[in-house]
Amino acid sequence: MAADPLDPVRPGGEVIARCRRLFEPALREAVSVLHPWGAMMAAFTLGWSDVDGRWQDDGGGKGVRPAIALLSAEAAGGDAEPALPVAVAVELVHAFSLVHDDIIDNDERRRHREALWKAYGVGPALLTGDALLALAIRQVAGRPDAMGYLSAALVELVRGQTTDMAFEQRSWHGPDQVSTAEYLDMVAGKTGSLLGAAAAAGVAMGGAPQFADRMWDMGRDLGIAFQIVDDMLGIWGDPGVTGKPVHSDLRREKKTLPILAALSSERTAARELSTILVSRTMDDDAVRRAAHLAEEAGGRAAAQALAERHLASAMDVLDECLPDATDLRVLCESLLNRVN
Amino acid sequence: MAADPLDPVRPGGEVIARCRRLFEPALREAVSVLHPWGAMMAAFTLGWSDVDGRWQDDGGGKGVRPAIALLSAEAAGGDAEPALPVAVAVELVHAFSLVHDDIIDNDERRRHREALWKAYGVGPALLTGDALLALAIRQVAGRPDAMGYLSAALVELVRGQTTDMAFEQRSWHGPDQVSTAEYLDMVAGKTGSLLGAAAAAGVAMGGAPQFADRMWDMGRDLGIAFQIVDDMLGIWGDPGVTGKPVHSDLRREKKTLPILAALSSERTAARELSTILVSRTMDDDAVRRAAHLAEEAGGRAAAQALAERHLASAMDVLDECLPDATDLRVLCESLLNRVN
Numbered sequence: 161m162a163a164d165p166l167d168p169v170r171p172g173g174e175v176i177a178r179c180r181r182l183f184e185p186a187l188r189e190a191v192s193v194l195h196p197w198g199a200m201m202a203a204f205t206l207g208w209s210d211v212d213g214r215w216q217d218d219g220g221g222k223g224v225r226p227a228i229a230l231l232s233a234e235a236a237g238g239d240a241e242p243a244l245p246v247a248v249a250v251e252l253v254h255a256f257s258l259v260h261d262d263i264i265d266n267d268e269r270r271r272h273r274e275a276l277w278k279a280y281g282v283g284p285a286l287l288t289g290d291a292l293l294a295l296a297i298r299q300v301a302g303r304p305d306a307m308g309y310l311s312a313a314l315v316e317l318v319r320g321q322t323t324d325m326a327f328e329q330r331s332w333h334g335p336d337q338v339s340t341a342e343y344l345d346m347v348a349g350k351t352g353s354l355l356g357a358a359a360a361a362g363v364a365m366g367g368a369p370q371f372a373d374r375m376w377d378m379g380r381d382l383g384i385a386f387q388i389v390d391d392m393l394g395i396w397g398d399p400g401v402t403g404k405p406v407h408s409d410l411r412r413e414k415k416t417l418p419i420l421a422a423l424s425s426e427r428t429a430a431r432e433l434s435t436i437l438v439s440r441t442m443d444d445d446a447v448r449r450a451a452h453l454a455e456e457a458g459g460r461a462a463a464q465a466l467a468e469r470h471l472a473s474a475m476d477v478l479d480e481c482l483p484d485a486t487d488l489r490v491l492c493e494s495l496l497n498r499v500n
Numbered sequence: 501m502a503a504d505p506l507d508p509v510r511p512g513g514e515v516i517a518r519c520r521r522l523f524e525p526a527l528r529e530a531v532s533v534l535h536p537w538g539a540m541m542a543a544f545t546l547g548w549s550d551v552d553g554r555w556q557d558d559g560g561g562k563g564v565r566p567a568i569a570l571l572s573a574e575a576a577g578g579d580a581e582p583a584l585p586v587a588v589a590v591e592l593v594h595a596f597s598l599v600h601d602d603i604i605d606n607d608e609r610r611r612h613r614e615a616l617w618k619a620y621g622v623g624p625a626l627l628t629g630d631a632l633l634a635l636a637i638r639q640v641a642g643r644p645d646a647m648g649y650l651s652a653a654l655v656e657l658v659r660g661q662t663t664d665m666a667f668e669q670r671s672w673h674g675p676d677q678v679s680t681a682e683y684l685d686m687v688a689g690k691t692g693s694l695l696g697a698a699a700a701a702g703v704a705m706g707g708a709p710q711f712a713d714r715m716w717d718m719g720r721d722l723g724i725a726f727q728i729v730d731d732m733l734g735i736w737g738d739p740g741v742t743g744k745p746v747h748s749d750l751r752r753e754k755k756t757l758p759i760l761a762a763l764s765s766e767r768t769a770a771r772e773l774s775t776i777l778v779s780r781t782m783d784d785d786a787v788r789r790a791a792h793l794a795e796e797a798g799g800r801a802a803a804q805a806l807a808e809r810h811l812a813s814a815m816d817v818l819d820e821c822l823p824d825a826t827d828l829r830v831l832c833e834s835l836l837n838r839v840n
Contacts, residue, residue: 282604
C-alpha cells in the first residue's frame with residue numbers, strides 16, 4: 161500500500177522538472193505555516209532536509225500528481241497558474257498518505273532513507289501526516305469545483321487503502337478469493353483517485369470544467385495502469401531502482417494483479433504457485449520460486465495487457481478532450497514506458 | 501491532548517438531545533459509505549456498536565460541537581437544517597481527532613471502553629481516523645464559506661496538538677518555560693478552533709454570514725474556557741466522572757494552565773511544587789502532593805478566573821450578534837456550570 165508507482169526516475173523528466181519549478185515555491189510556502197517542529201518533519205518527509213533539519217535536496221517525490229494538475233490546466237486554457245493550489249494540494253495529500261501508510265505497514269524505509277515515523281516516532285509522524293492533509297484542504301477550500309474532486313478522491317483513497325488491508329486477510333482460493341474486479345476497484349481508489357482529482361480539478365481551474373468528469377476517469381485509468389505496473393515491479397523489478405524491499409508484497413500476501421491473474425490460469429505453474437502461497441512459508445527461496453511461477457503461469461503478460469488497456473483508455477480521453485495537450489501527453493507517454 | 505473537555509454529562513442536556521436527534525441520522529448516513537470494515541470501526545468509536553459490531557448505544561460523544569453549529573444556524577435564521585452538513589462535519593472531525601490522539605498518547609481507554617487502536621490495532625485505527633476526516637471534508641466541500649472555517653480549524657487543531665506535544669519537552673522553569681500566552685494560543689488551536697468553526701459555519705449556513713467571524717472568536721473563547729476547566733478536572737476532578745485516568749496530565753508533564761499559574765505565584769507552595777515537578781519522580785504520593793500544592797499556590801483560583809473571563813467574552817459576542825439565541829445560551833450556560 162505504501163508504494164508510489166510514479167516515483168522512479170524516468171524519461172519525460174524535463175516536463176516534470178518544469179512543473180516542479182512552478183509549484184515548489186507554493187508548496188514550500190504552504191508548509192511554512194506549520195509549527196516549527198511540524199515544519200521540520202514535513203521538510204524531512206518531502207526530501208528538503210535531513211533528519212536534523214539541515215538543508216538538502218534529494219529530489220523527494222518527482223511530483224507527477226502536481227504535474228498532471230498543472231498540465232491539465234495548461235491544456236485547458238494555456239496557463240498553469242490557476243491550478244497551482246490544486247497542484248500543491250495533491251502533492252500534500254500524496255505526502256500525507258505516504259507518511260500514514262508507512263506507519264500502517266510498519267515500513268522503515270522510504271525513498272532510500274528512514275520513514276518519518278522511524279526518524280521521529282509514530283505520534284509525531286501521524287500528526288505531521290494530519291498536518292499535511294489539513295494544509296492540502298486549505299489550499300482549495302475556497303474553490304468548490306476543485307474541492308469536490310479532492311474530497312471525493314480522499315474518500316476513495318482511504319476506502320482503497322482499507323480494502324487493500326482487508327484483502328491481506330482474504331484467501332488465495334475459494335469463495336473468499338479476490339476477483340480482478342475487486343482488485344481494480346481497490347486500486348482505482350488507492351492510486352487512481354488522486355490522479356483523477358489532479359486531472360479533473362486541474363482542467364476545471366484551467367477554464368474547461370466541461371471536461372472535468374472525463375479527466376477524473378482519465379486520471380483513474382492512469383492510476384490503475386500504474387498500480388499494476390508497480391505491482392509488476394514489486395515482483396520482477398530491481399529493488400535498487402524501485403526503492404521497494406524485494407518481494408515485500410508477496411511476503412505480505414498482498415493481493416496484486418499479476419498473482420491474481422497467474423492463479424486464475426489453467427497452467428501447471430498456477431497450481432504449484434497456489435501450493436506455495438497457501439502454505440504460507442514464504443522464505444527467500446519460496447518467494448523467488450513464486451515470482452518465477454507467476455510469470456510462467458502468464459501473470460506478467462496478463463498484468464501488462466491490462467495495464468496497457470487502462471493506459472489506452474486514459475489516452476483516448478486526452479485525444480477526445482484535449483488533443484493539443486502536448487506536454488501532458490509527453491508526461492503520460494514517459495510513464496507508459498515503464499510498462500514496456 | 502486526548503481529553504474532550506465537553507464530554508461529561510451535564511445539565512442543559514435537553515438542548516443537546518434535541519440537536520442530536522436532528523444530526524444523528526445524517527451522521528449515520530455519512531458513515532454508511534465507508535468500507536464495511538471501516539464502518540464497523542467508525543461505529544465502535546462513535547459509540548454505536550461493541551467491538552464485534554453488535555448494535556449498542558452508549559451515548560458516544562454528547563455532540564456539543566454539532567449542537568453549537570445547529571443552534572447557531574437557528575439563531576441566525578430560525579432553521580437548523582441548512583447547518584446539518586456542518587454539524588456532521590464537526591462531529592466527524594472531532595471523532596477523527598480523538599482516534600488519532602489516543603494513538604499518539606498511547607491512551608488505552610476512551611469513554612469507559614477500549615480506545616479504537618487498542619480494539620482493532622494501530623494501522624486500522626489510524627486509517628479509520630483518516631476516513632472520518634475524509635467524510636467530514638466531503639460534507640462541506642461544496643460550501644466554500646463553511647469549508648473555509650473548517651479548513652482553518654483543521655490547520656489550527658493540528659498546530660495546537662503539535663504545540664501541546666512539543667510543550668511536554670519544555671522545562672518548568674527558566675527561559676524555556678511555557679508562558680500563559682503560549683498556553684492560550686495552544687488551546688485556542690487544540691480545543692477552540694473546532695468550536696469556532698462550528699459556530700462560524702453554522703451561523704453562515706443559517707443565513708447570517710456577517711456574524712461568522714465574530715462567532716469564530718466566540719467558539720474559540722468557549723473552547724479556551726473549557727480546556728482550562730478540563731485541565732482543572734484532570735488535576736482535581738473525579739476520574740469516575742471525567743473518564744480520564746487520574747492525574748495523567750501531571751504524570752506526562754503536560755503544561756496545563758493551573759500548574760503554569762501556580763508556578764508563577766510567589767507563595768511557598770509554588771516553590772515546593774516546582775521542586776516536585778523538576779525532580780520528575782511522579783509517583784502517586786508526589787502527584788497527589790503536587791495537586792494539593794498547585795491549589796495552595798493559587799493555581800486553581802487563577803485557572804477558574806481565566807476560564808470565566810474567556811466564557812464572558814464568548815457570551816458578549818452572543819449578546820451582541822444573536823441576542824435571541826435562547827437555546828444556544830442555555831447550552832453555553834450549562835457548560836458554564838462546570839466551572840462553578
